Amino acid sequence: xxxxxxxxxxxxxxxxxxxxxxxxxxxxxxxxxxxxxxxxxxxxxxxxxxxxxxxxxxxxxxxxxxxxxxxxxxxxxxxxxxxxxxxxxxxxxxxxxxxxxxxxxxxxxxxxxxxxxxxxxxxxxxxxxxxxxxxxxxxxxxxxxxxxxxxxxxxxxxxxxxxxxxxxxxxxxxxxxxxxxxxxxxxxxxxxxxxxxxxxxxxxxxxxxxxxxxxxxxxxxxxxxxxxxxxxxxxxxxxxxxxxxxxxxxxxxxxxxxxxxxxxxxxxxxxxxxxxxxxxxxxxxxxxxxxxxxxxxxxxxxxxxxxxxxxxxxxxxxxxxxxxxxxxxxxxxxxxxxxxxxxxxxxxxxxxxxxxxxxxxxxxxxxxxxxxxxxxxxxxxxxxxxxxxxxxxxxxxxxxxxxxxxxxxxxxxxxxxxxxxxxxxxxxxxxxxxxxxxxxxxxxxxxxxxxxxxxxxxxxxxxxxxxxxxxxxxxxxxxxxxxxxxxxxxxxx
RNA sequence: GGCCCCAUCGUCUAGCGGUUAGGACAUCACUCUUUCAAGGUGGAGACACGGGUUCGAUUCCCGUUGGGGCCGCCA
Numbered sequence: 001x002x003x004x005x006x007x008x009x010x011x012x013x014x015x016x017x018x019x020x021x022x023x024x025x026x027x028x029x030x031x032x033x034x035x036x037x038x039x040x041x042x043x044x045x046x047x048x049x050x051x052x053x054x055x056x057x058x059x060x061x062x063x064x065x066x067x068x069x070x071x072x073x074x075x076x077x078x079x080x081x082x083x084x085x086x087x088x089x090x091x092x093x094x095x096x097x098x099x100x101x102x103x104x105x106x107x108x109x110x111x112x113x114x115x116x117x118x119x120x121x122x123x124x125x126x127x128x129x130x131x132x133x134x135x136x137x138x139x140x141x142x143x144x145x146x147x148x149x150x151x152x153x154x155x156x157x158x159x160x161x162x163x164x165x166x167x168x169x170x171x172x173x174x175x176x177x178x179x180x181x182x183x184x185x186x187x188x189x190x191x192x193x194x195x196x197x198x199x200x201x202x203x204x205x206x207x208x209x210x211x212x213x214x215x216x217x218x219x220x221x222x223x224x225x226x227x228x229x230x231x232x233x234x235x236x237x238x239x240x241x242x243x244x245x246x247x248x249x250x251x252x253x254x255x256x257x258x259x260x261x262x263x264x265x266x267x268x269x270x271x272x273x274x275x276x277x278x279x280x281x282x283x284x285x286x287x288x289x290x291x292x293x294x295x296x297x298x299x300x301x302x303x304x305x306x307x308x309x310x311x312x313x314x315x316x317x318x319x320x321x322x323x324x325x326x327x328x329x330x331x332x333x334x335x336x337x338x339x340x341x342x343x344x345x346x347x348x349x350x351x352x353x354x355x356x357x358x359x360x361x362x363x364x365x366x367x368x369x370x371x372x373x374x375x376x377x378x379x380x381x382x383x384x385x386x387x388x389x390x391x392x393x394x395x396x397x398x399x400x401x402x403x404x405x406x407x408x409x410x411x412x413x414x415x416x417x418x419x420x421x422x423x424x425x426x427x428x429x430x431x432x433x434x435x436x437x438x439x440x441x442x443x444x445x446x447x448x449x450x451x452x453x454x455x456x457x458x459x460x461x462x463x464x465x466x467x468x469x470x471x472x473x474x475x476x477x478x479x480x481x482x483x484x485x486x487x488x489x490x491x492x493x
Numbered sequence: 494g495g496c497c498c499c500a501u502c503g504u505c506u507a508g509c510g511g512u513u514a515g516g517a518c519a520u521c522a523c524u525c526u527u528u529c530a531a532g533g534u535g536g537a538g539a540c541a542c543g544g545g546u547u548c549g550a551u552u553c554c555c556g557u558u559g560g561g562g563c564c565g566c567c568a
Contacts, residue, residue, distance in 0.1 A: 014568045046568060106566055122495040148566050165498070174496050182566040189568045213497055213563040236499080243560065278506055282516040313506075316561060320504050323518040333531070376530045451527045463529035
């Protein structure tokens with residue numbers, strides 16, 4: 001058996017095929033708590049529902065854990081491989097009269113329940129199978145009627161002290177004799193969860209607040225099985241903008257979607273840690289600033305050190321993507337250059353901006369583009385919208401900006417710049433700057449008279465990195481052909 | 494319908510009887526700047542309501558209202 005004082009927590013996902021950010025937050029809090037107390041973090045897959053589970057569905061969770069930097073855990077254990085253990089306890093409960101067989105047709109029960117709700121009435125299973133005579137049971141067994149096992153709820157109020165919510169109390173008369181074993185012989189969630197938490201020596205059950213109502217049920221089960229009851233800590237729910245539990249209809253809810261959008265796991269961790277928890281002082285920044293090479297990464301050690309369940313808030317929290325984006329930008333911005341280049345690479349390739357080979361061949365050029373774009377990206381995926389013009393000619397033009405610069409005067413100005421640009425040798429920032437500035441001045445042009453149209457003509461946008469650096473990286477020929485293209489196009493219209 | 498939980502700026506939050514109610518995101522000015530981003534400065538912005546308790550309530554208690562969660566042979 002495990003040492004009594006050892007902290008053992010777990011994350012218990014069901015294999016739904018995706019990794020909800022709420023689950024990620026729960027995992028993180030468990031992980032931080034374990035780390036804080038030098039305890040163990042266990043991963044247990046709750047896959048007792050055979051019809052909806054498959055082993056590869058859990059892969060996305062395992063990957064997500066790795067992505068977030070929480071890949072050191074005990075397990076994963078699969079409940080589907082521990083059925084005998086659950087059956088042992090179910091049998092015991094049956095033998096001691098703490099559970100009983102239920103032969104009811106689930107469809108009929110369901111109908112009754114729905115009818116009651118429709119009448120605005122409460123409904124609870126009425127224990128009709130508890131009082132079944134032996135003869136009757138035998139008859140049903142003979143005819144192979146399917147039977148599930150129900151837990152006979154003892155009559156007394158259940159009270160426990162939740163680490164974050166304080167005392168929570170529920171009268172057991174409000175709890176129905178819930179099913180602990182399906183007709184197909186598989187245990188259900190509450191039973192398996194209790195048996196496992198006991199068997200695995202879990203000291204603290206840290207999970208979403210949607211499990212608050214399950215807790216009294218489980219405590220009753222702990223008592224019936226004669227297990228020691230662990231500590232419970234429920235975490236406020238993460239809500240969508242409409243204040244209901246964050247779900248798929250709110251848009252991006254899976255960790256994977258955020259990864260694909262170009263969020264850094266480090267920013268994700270920092271943001272998630274601050275949802276329902278705060279360090280107490282005004283510092284929300286958990287970036288590792290101790291060593292320059294670690295900039296842009298999150299300091300999980302410091303987070304774990306500061307994290308306590310006592311500082312978890314009770315109120316539900318709305319997931320604020322805008323703040324996440326801001327935080328991500330902070331992390332992206334600070335990332336050391338080589339690391340940023342590596343992080344950006346998959347997005348450059350994904351959008352067909354460059355191939356892996358091209359990046360290797362033109363690594364210096366790629367690095368310079370990275371330097372210019374790094375401080376401007378909120379998410380890595382934005383490289384396509386914000387910096388496509390560096391790589392490709394098929395970028396979109398900001399039409400309103402273009403309109404502004406297609407008057408006769410500006411077009412003429414741009415035309416006079418063409419040969420000047422043609423003559424810049426070598427075509428580097430310094431030369432470009434000196435030449436263009438001089439030329440403009442000599443022709444009585446104010447800088448903004450030509451610099452803005454020049455930017456729009458060559459990049460399609462009025463916002464971006466310093467223009468002369470940008471021009472150099474785009475290259476002379478492409479600059480010229482882009483300007484010519486605009487002149488030609490506008491003359492025709 | 495039953496049960497449980499929650500309640501500070503638009504959002505995330507600090508506050509654990511006496512504060513000019515603090516910070517962050519977003520927002521609005523100004524500043525820096527060839528544009529954008531970042532940065533800097535400043536502004537606006539909250540204790541849901543009603544009763545108690547107390548010399549004194551954002552803070553403690555009760556109620557109201559509002560919001561959320563659960564009530565599956567899902568987890």
